[in-house]
Amino acid sequence: MKDVKVDPNEESPYECFQCxxxxxxxxxxxxxxxxxxxxxxxxxxxx
Known part of the structure; x- marks a missing residue:
């Protein structure tokens, strides 16, 4: 598994676990x- 760099100022996609x-x-x-x-x-x- 590689490390994932997340820029806190950049929009990210978030997914709901339920729907x-x-x-x-x-x-x-x-x-x-x-x-x-x-x-x-x-x-x-x-x-």
Whole structure:
């Protein structure tokens, strides 16, 4: 696995674990705007 550099000033795609909604944001959204589920940064690999 390679390291992923994330620029905090650049927008990243965030995906909802529950419904799959994708949101582009510079900051990690707390909850999905559609269902309120947990969001993850798609640029950071899951382990």
């Amino acid at each position: 799959g909604t994708i949101v582009h944001s510079a900051a990690n959204p707390d909850q999905c705007p559609e269902c309120g589920g947990e969001m993850r940064n798609r640029q950071v690999p899951l382990e």
